[in-house]
Amino acid sequence: MSAMTLLIIAVAGVAVLLLAVIKFKIPAFLALLTVSVLVAIAAGIPLDEVITSVQSGLGGTLGSVAILVGLGAMLGKMIELSGGAEALAGKFTRILGPKRVTAALTAAAFLLAIPVFFDVGFIILVPIIYGFAKAAGVNPLKVGLPVAAIMLAVHVVVPPHPGIVGGAGVIGSDIGWITIIALAICAVLGVPAYLTAKWMNRRDYPMLPATAEQFRLFGSGKSEVELESGAGGTAVKTKTEVQAPPSPAMIIALIVLPIVMIMLGTVSAVVLPEGSAALPALGLIGSPVIALLVTVFLAFIFLGIRRGWSASTTGEVMDAALAPAAIVILVTGAGGAFGKVLTESGIGTALAETLSSAGLPILLMGYLLAAVLRAAQGSATVAIVTTAGLLAASVGAGEYSALQMALVTIAIGFGAFGFSHVNDSGFWIVTRYLGLSVADGLKTWTVLTTVLGLCGFALTSLLWLVLSPLAG
Structure with a gap:
């Protein structure tokens, strides 16, 4: 099948998906799965391999998202209902002033993103983000958009993240x-990330109704916890008086702990010699799943039990976080399915190979190839590694x-940074947590x-012009 035919199939698939979600209001999960099957058939994937x-x-x-989203949602719910997020946001707002907290949180996100994958950190x-938005009286999008953007920038170009490390290896x-150059560029990018997001938020x-309700209720459990659960329409309410909100230091510790654990695993893999007996243990401690699991257990103790909640109430609080998280998990997974179909169809590779024969300068070629692959199949990591393979000989x-x-x-x-849209699982994580519709996500997150x-x-091009003569 020709590259042009594959391109038409890809564009048609994305168009049908957007029409289904935006115009006909079909649930994103259902629309993504349906379009994935249709694109797979149209692109010539054997019928017995489509499903x-x-x-x-x-x-x-x-496999990579569900556990992290589930544990992250539990931790977030504990921080929320304990009043910790409001306490932390209130303290920083008083110290910095409402106009500076978004810039400060964006700078903090830049540092946190270095050892942590984008989806985990976000x-x-x-x-x-919700707590700071509540304290400032603004839509969480105004805080979350620049934070997510700078975290993704670090994820795509700064080691030890997998895409850039894999591309460097190829x-x-x-x-x-x-590492040195990418960190410097990303530090500068924090400024346009903040200013562009601020301009968009004019x-x-x-907000999506579900996210709006979640944000409206955010922090409402500061003085008491009230849950409604149960099967068959039978509501079970639990009310438990709790102590004053935890200190900002406690919340900071719970946020930083998984970052430190993950960083420990990352640094040990670089510093310790291959075959070291300590590597497996440190690798386990530094895995994102273990880091979040340990932190959630500490939140269970220090934000729940130690502050007057019963074990059953604390467990119900954590369980209550999983229902809204399930929507994010399933939609993100369906986005991954769409991206996988586009990858296996060969759409991105065919377009990239066609473009690589254009004879453009090597720097521009690398950017354009990665951008085409990113737009075609969604994964930044796949785009980087594939582009590196195509250009390795040159x-x-x-x-x-x-x-x-x-x-x-x-x-x-x-090149793999931009064009985050409906075939990218990260698009769904950001838009669902910030309450953006698909159309508004394309106008904001994709453009940003x-x-x-x-x-x-x-x-990068400027540095090439300035440093190449010196390097030569």
Whole structure:
């Protein structure tokens, strides 16, 4: 099948999906699964492999997302109902003033994103985003949009994140140079991330009803906990008086703990020699699942039991967090299924191979190839590694310096930064937690990631012009 035919199928698939969700209000989960099957058939995937491809994409995404979202939701609910998020937000708002808290949280997110995957870090910060938005009296989108953007920027271009590390390995770039340059560029990108998000937020975007209700009730359990649960329509209410909200220091500790644990695992893998007896244990401690699991248990004790809640009430609070999280999990998984179908159909690879014959400068080629692959199949990691493979021979034959090879790899990363849309699982995580409809998500999150990807590439190109003569 020709690249043009595959492109038409991909564009038609995305158009049908957007029409189904935006115009006909079909639930995103149902629409994503249906369009995934239709695109797989149209792209020529054998009929007996269509469902396998969809299930593989769904399962692969859920395997990495479901546990993290579930544990993150539990931690967030405990921080919320204990009054901890409001206490932390209130303290920082008093210290910095309402106009500065978003910039401060964006700067903090830049640091937190270095050792932590994008989805994990964002989920951990969701209750803090809600708390700061409540304290400032604004839509959480105004706080969450720049925070999510800078975290994704770090995720795509700063080691030890998998896409950039894999791309560097394929091309043979120096990880040290990539880390130094990418951190510097991302620090600068925090400014356009904040300003662009602020410009977008000049207008108010209506929140999805479910998210609006969740945000309205956020922090309502400051003085007491009241839950309604039960099967068969029978409501069970639990009210338990609790102590004063936990200190901001306690909340900061619970947020930082999983970050430190993950960082410990990451650093140990780099510092310790291969075959070290300590590596498996530190790797286990530093895995995101274990880091969040330990933190949730500590929240169970210090935000629940130690503050006057019974074990059963604390358990019900955590269980109550899973129902709204299930929507995020399933929609994200369906987005992964759509991306998997697009990948297996060969749409992205066919387009990239066609583009690679255009004879463009190596830096621009890396950015464009990664951008095309990102838009076509959704995964930034796949886009980076695939683009690196397509360009490896050209880079190897070009006699580039170590510094130039690092810049080429970073340019590829920024190409994979933009065009986050309906085939990207991260799109659904951000839009669902911030209460954006698909249409508003395309107007805000998709545009913001694309603008910042272009800004990152522009800065990378500037460094190429300035540093290449020195490197030569």
